[in-house]
Amino acid sequence: MEFDQAYFDAGISRVGTDCEKWDGMIEETGDQDMIPMWVADMDFPSPPAIRQAMEGVLSWGTWGYTISGEKDAEALCAYWARRHGVQFEPGEVLMSPCVVTGMRVALRALTEEGDGVLINPPVYGPFFQSIKVNNRRVVESPLVRGEDGRFCMNLPEMEEKLASGEAKAFMMCSPHNPVGRCWSEEELAAVVNLCAKYDVPLICDEIHADFVFAPNRHVGILSIPGAAERTVMLCAASKTFNVAGLQQSSIVCKNPAMLEAVRSEMEAAGVRSGNAFALAATRAAYTDCDAWLDGLKAYLADNRDFAVKYIAENMPRVRVTPLDATYLMWLDCSALGMAQGELMEKIAAAHVKVTGGTFFGSQGEGFIRLNIGCPRAQLERALAQLAAVLG
Numbered sequence: 001m002e003f004d005q006a007y008f009d010a011g012i013s014r015v016g017t018d019c020e021k022w023d024g025m026i027e028e029t030g031d032q033d034m035i036p037m038w039v040a041d042m043d044f045p046s047p048p049a050i051r052q053a054m055e056g057v058l059s060w061g062t063w064g065y066t067i068s069g070e071k072d073a074e075a076l077c078a079y080w081a082r083r084h085g086v087q088f089e090p091g092e093v094l095m096s097p098c099v100v101t102g103m104r105v106a107l108r109a110l111t112e113e114g115d116g117v118l119i120n121p122p123v124y125g126p127f128f129q130s131i132k133v134n135n136r137r138v139v140e141s142p143l144v145r146g147e148d149g150r151f152c153m154n155l156p157e158m159e160e161k162l163a164s165g166e167a168k169a170f171m172m173c174s175p176h177n178p179v180g181r182c183w184s185e186e187e188l189a190a191v192v193n194l195c196a197k198y199d200v201p202l203i204c205d206e207i208h209a210d211f212v213f214a215p216n217r218h219v220g221i222l223s224i225p226g227a228a229e230r231t232v233m234l235c236a237a238s239k240t241f242n243v244a245g246l247q248q249s250s251i252v253c254k255n256p257a258m259l260e261a262v263r264s265e266m267e268a269a270g271v272r273s274g275n276a277f278a279l280a281a282t283r284a285a286y287t288d289c290d291a292w293l294d295g296l297k298a299y300l301a302d303n304r305d306f307a308v309k310y311i312a313e314n315m316p317r318v319r320v321t322p323l324d325a326t327y328l329m330w331l332d333c334s335a336l337g338m339a340q341g342e343l344m345e346k347i348a349a350a351h352v353k354v355t356g357g358t359f360f361g362s363q364g365e366g367f368i369r370l371n372i373g374c375p376r377a378q379l380e381r382a383l384a385q386l387a388a389v390l391g
């Protein structure tokens with residue numbers, strides 16, 4: 001099968017599949033005509049090899065307790081070595097239901113109640129909640145925007161927060177949702193050096209690693225010298241292959257004591273992973289889906305270029321953040337002079353659903369996040385409707 005433009009143009013109808021993006025939106029708004037450009041999953045079919053793997057499990061006809069472990073971890077290790085040049089071993093991997101689960105158990109294992117945890121807002125909302133529900137404190141070092149519109153970490157400020165003891169751990173998003181940054185090797189090395197200097201653990205969420213567009217490339221944190229002894233890396237096939245509903249992710253840590261601490265936290269909470277469908281699908285994703293992923297990335301890069309051009313021509317007051325990575329566009333609408341509530345109301349009245357910027361922290365005021373992981377025709381319709389209110 002060719003995973004070309006025609007394949008991705010065809011998309012897939014998701015209404016009636018209990019999906020949050022479409023069915024959840026219709027339930028919430030009652031608006032059957034609204035175009036969902038919000039939740040971070042895609043409106044494409046998952047790869048055929050994943051479907052076949054799940055059909056194989058379906059054909060068993062009985063689904064008792066399942067073996068999980070070695071072969072799942074081996075598929076993950078081989079994938080990261082092949083796609084990202086990052087080496088780790090099956091013994092350095094724990095299986096977990098979701099990336100957010102991994103984030104929370106890592107926070108519990110590696111920090112104490114009351115500790116400050118450094119993050120770089122605007123950032124994926126559950127970073128804040130994961131810290132707060134575990135009685136840790138959010139310590140913010142906001143990203144700063146350069147002349148070219150790209151966001152960077154404020155390393156001197158981050159150092160202050162670590163040096164003063166205000167923050168006892170750093171939780172980073174790489175590539176970064178929602179600002180679409182792929183961090184460079186130099187930036188990642190600076191982060192690792194800071195964490196080493198102040199001897200704090202680094203929790204690195206790499207769920208978007210597969211969506212880095214040329215000429216950039218994803219640099220895995222575990223390939224940075226000095227990262228191995230203090231890092232917990234979180235990853236999943238869920239975003240990449242659109243299988244988030246299966247709830248399967250991985251926790252990777254090369255420091256045996258840290259890995260053990262995370263493992264015992266999972267044990268204490270009874271967090272287990274072993275869904276037969278999810279494991280089979282994830283192994284197939286990591287083994288047999290490279291051609292599908294390459295086709296997808298080419299399609300998404302074209303979607304990005306189309307959207308950038310369309311917005312420049314039709315919504316000149318909306319500033320697009322350059323998108324190195326992810327299928328999530330971070331759009332600055334502040335020049336329109338609307339409060340966040342008004343901005344979201346206008347967009348809803350245009351029958352488009354986007355994620356409001358403040359989901360990512362107060363720094364997101366005046367911004368929206370637009371999910372471009374959909375067939376071009378859907379993107380075109382959503383952009384035309386947005387242009388009617390943001391143009």
Ligand SMILES: Cc1ncc(COP(=O)(O)O)c(C=O)c1O
Pocket residue numbers: 040097098099100101124173177205207208236238244249
């Ligand atoms: C940065 C980031 N981390 C984690 C997640 C969620 O992952 P999971 O569903 O495995 O918890 C998302 C989903 O959008 C995300 O963008």
